[in-house]
Amino acid sequence: MNCAEALKWVPAYADGEIDRLRGYLVKRHLAGCADCAAEHDRILALRAQLRAEVPYYGAPPALRARVRETLGVSAGSTKPRPAGARDRWSWLAGGALAGCAATILAWTLGTAVLDWQKNEDIGNEAVALHVRATLANHPIEVASSDQHTVKPWLSARLDYSPPVPDFAKDGFTLLGARLDYLDRTAVATLVYRYRQHTIDVFVRPETKRPAPPALRNVRGFNVAHASGAGMDWLAVSDVSPDVLSEFVQRLARGGASGTDKPQ
Amino acid sequence: MSDNARFAQLVLPHLDAGYNLARWLTRDAHDADDVVQDACVRALKYLDALRGGDGRAWFLTIVRRAFYDWIERNRPAEIVADDGSAIDAAVDTAALTPEQAAIRSAESQLLADAVAELPLPFREVLILRELEELSYKEIARIADIPIGTVMSRLARARGLLQRSPLVRAAGGRTAGEGS
Numbered sequence: 001m002n003c004a005e006a007l008k009w010v011p012a013y014a015d016g017e018i019d020r021l022r023g024y025l026v027k028r029h030l031a032g033c034a035d036c037a038a039e040h041d042r043i044l045a046l047r048a049q050l051r052a053e054v055p056y057y058g059a060p061p062a063l064r065a066r067v068r069e070t071l072g073v074s075a076g077s078t079k080p081r082p083a084g085a086r087d088r089w090s091w092l093a094g095g096a097l098a099g100c101a102a103t104i105l106a107w108t109l110g111t112a113v114l115d116w117q118k119n120e121d122i123g124n125e126a127v128a129l130h131v132r133a134t135l136a137n138h139p140i141e142v143a144s145s146d147q148h149t150v151k152p153w154l155s156a157r158l159d160y161s162p163p164v165p166d167f168a169k170d171g172f173t174l175l176g177a178r179l180d181y182l183d184r185t186a187v188a189t190l191v192y193r194y195r196q197h198t199i200d201v202f203v204r205p206e207t208k209r210p211a212p213p214a215l216r217n218v219r220g221f222n223v224a225h226a227s228g229a230g231m232d233w234l235a236v237s238d239v240s241p242d243v244l245s246e247f248v249q250r251l252a253r254g255g256a257s258g259t260d261k262p263q
Numbered sequence: 264m265s266d267n268a269r270f271a272q273l274v275l276p277h278l279d280a281g282y283n284l285a286r287w288l289t290r291d292a293h294d295a296d297d298v299v300q301d302a303c304v305r306a307l308k309y310l311d312a313l314r315g316g317d318g319r320a321w322f323l324t325i326v327r328r329a330f331y332d333w334i335e336r337n338r339p340a341e342i343v344a345d346d347g348s349a350i351d352a353a354v355d356t357a358a359l360t361p362e363q364a365a366i367r368s369a370e371s372q373l374l375a376d377a378v379a380e381l382p383l384p385f386r387e388v389l390i391l392r393e394l395e396e397l398s399y400k401e402i403a404r405i406a407d408i409p410i411g412t413v414m415s416r417l418a419r420a421r422g423l424l425q426r427s428p429l430v431r432a433a434g435g436r437t438a439g440e441g442s
Contacts, residue, residue, distance in 0.1 A: 011417060011418050011421070012414065015392065017399050043421060046424060046425060047393055050374065050389075050424075051394070054378055054393075054394065056283050057282055057286040057292075057295070058279040058282065058283065059278040059281070059282035060282075060292070060296070063296050063300070066300065067300070067303050068271075070300075070304075071271060071307075131276055134276050135272070135276070196279060196283070217317070219317070219318055220273075220317040239396070
């Protein structure tokens with residue numbers, strides 16, 4: 001591969017958007033060509049600078065509230081409409097809604113019972129927990145960036161003591177933890193922030209059951225799994241898949257190397 | 264599940280991503296608010312079109328469309344015809360002289376300013392790639408352009424930022440020393 005060809009592929013290589021063979025050829029060229037390697041470094045440096053200095057604008061709370069409010073209104077309950085004949089039937093609509101809800105509940109329960117042995121269900125369940133926590137706006141029951149506050153809080157409430165690794169220096173800020181009910185057991189959920197993304201990490205003692213896939217996508221969320229330090233680690237976030245799987249693997253390794261062994 | 268519940272589950276978690284895109288495209292907090300609200304109304308209306316799939320990419324597509332409708336109504340002059348010459352012209356006017364850059368360098372947000380100065384077609388692919396970390400394929404679908412165009416626009420956006428006097432003034436960390 002010559003420089004002209006390599007330079008054409010360097011951006012795709014830096015973005016992780018290149019097929020294996022071409023990636024190998026670019027890599028080999030970069031090892032021997034200072035100019036092309038410098039171009040590659042410039043793209044990575046620009047990315048690092050962009051992510052460090054360019055603000056990510058989250059939706060303002062007022063906008064979020066307004067959107068929720070709009071949803072409530074269009075649900076029909078508070079929509080202004082002429083009083084009269086139609087109102088007499090509103091109880092029926094209410095009943096129908098309750099019926100729907102009951103059907104959905106029964107269906108959900110039924111499906112859950114049928115599928116509980118399928119390990120990919122854990123991923124769906126974890127995403128549901130993540131979404132519910134995000135919607136409810138209280139994803140954290142013990143809010144602390146100090147692992148020595150979070151760990152005892154969890155140990156006091158579970159029959160195991162999950163490691164609480166701290167990777168703040170790498171941009172993963174510990175926000176706190178909460179308890180969740182996943183795969184029919186109470187689990188510790190560690191909540192981290194990476195840039196503007198919230199990452200939920202479900203931690204439980206390692207089981208003999210087959211492990212869920214290392215990485216998958218559920219409704220736009222990435223779900224990454226790793227085992228280590230006697231624990232199963234399942235991370236859910238809308239952060240990019242490579243960041244998430246690397247993070248979950250580091251969590252699994254980090255617990256092993258540190259002093260946070262399960263007691 | 265009602266439409267509203269589906270909306271809450273599928274779209275609300277991506278409200279931040281939608282707002283970030285709208286904020287970078289409009290370059291104004293109030294306008295971004297308007298665009299995102301419009302996008303939410305559309306998303307609720309067309310919720311049936313989302314079957315499984317990626318809620319974030321789907322919502323970002325809608326935000327982007329809402330933005331282009333909005334800018335056509337409010338700032339039509341900003342839309343640059345999407346051929347090479349028009350974009351080159353836009354780049355020329357977007358580029359600052361070293362003097363202007365020196366004045367700007369007194370302010371701190373140099374790189375952010377340089378991103379905001381990028382012409383729209385480049386700004387949107389850059390934000391989707393570097394801040395949203397989306398794949399070329401997802402960006403192509405959202406911006407409704409071929410993957411090759413995603414790659415060329417991304418390369419132009421990076422080149423413009425690396426050459427921008429704003430970024431150079433920041434210390435030339437990314438502008439490169441020679442080569």
